[in-house]
Amino acid sequence: MPEPVKGLRERKRLETHRALATTAVRLVAERGLDQVTVEDISAAAGVSPRTFFNYFASKEDAVVIAHADTADRTQRTIDKFLAAPKEVSTPRAFVNALKEDFAQVDENREEWLGRMKAIQENPTLHSRAVTMNHDAVAPLIEAIAHRTGVDPQAGLYPTLLLSTLGGAVNAVLMLWYRHDGRVSALDLLDDAVETLLAGFPEPGGRAR
Template sequence: MSTPPAGLRERKKLETHRTLSATAVRLIGEYGLDQVTVDDIAAEAGVSTRTFFNYFASKEDSVLIPHADREQRMTRMLERFAAQPPELGSLAALLAASRADLVEIDRDPREWLTRLRIVLDNPGLTLRALALDAETFAPLAAAVARRSGTDPAKDVFPTLVLSLLGGTISATLRLWSESDGTRPLVELFDEAAALATGLAGPA
């Protein structure tokens, strides 16, 4: 049998990753983090435990990393940010660039509401989520610095912008979760973004 084309292999990897992550969220949402094992997730997804560990280091990561192409998604986010109109301030441009990810969440709200509930109910997962978010800080800070003409090592502005972005997204997700998704996530985000964008550019 011939080897599948690289593009097909990559798509299958992305699909397997998504299947494992969605399965983990569903099982853990139903039975609890401590009651579900990696073997349970793998069996439910129809793969071996060894295959599971080809994609995730732990069951916690299978909840927190819904997509295998994290680096490519960050690249696309930076491209959207760079493409925003120059008259937009850095925070407004970053919020606009982030919106597409929340639109994607709105396409499958039940999975993401369950994922959020699991994270909020388990402090260890919350800390791991913060550690994963921290990995995105440097490229985003560098992009904000380029747009604003600042230095992330010397100026507070890039860090402040990222803090406001994180706060806006966090507040939106928490309210969305607490209301059990009764309103579209992106609608709440647009309201929060409008409130947050009063930040002036650096002097």
């Protein structure tokens, strides 16, 4: 059966966003942020600047925002997290819910190396990335609070867990980047979570 028109349009929208995002990352990684214009990105992606601005407010956003459906992806992560069996610890359930999206770092190695290189070299991109992620914070805290039965406003655990796991994700990405993407980001994430769940033991087994 043919795909509904709405579905086809949505798929085209997502594909165009991805084409612009990957093109922006490639050009900025090659030339530097200041040497790339919206016109350069549009031409290389085969669209007009007008079309570009239907998807992004700036070239910086095109580098940082990998997917058009970021909010939907956050909601899917929350849904998977809340559907995890109760016998799975909350930190592990949260990380498991992240894995499908996190796997794309390994699957799209060159794109993510280029994106991270650009962010490392341009403080404005780093600030934009932090701002973009901010919108996901409140719903994720609410989800952790719901699963653990904690008041999201008064309880420390939901915010502390999200901050801790967010720090682990950032550390994993930085290590993956330093290894030029030649190690598995997913494996590094598993190692990071196991270290946290083990109580953060010091390397070499040195006593506290």
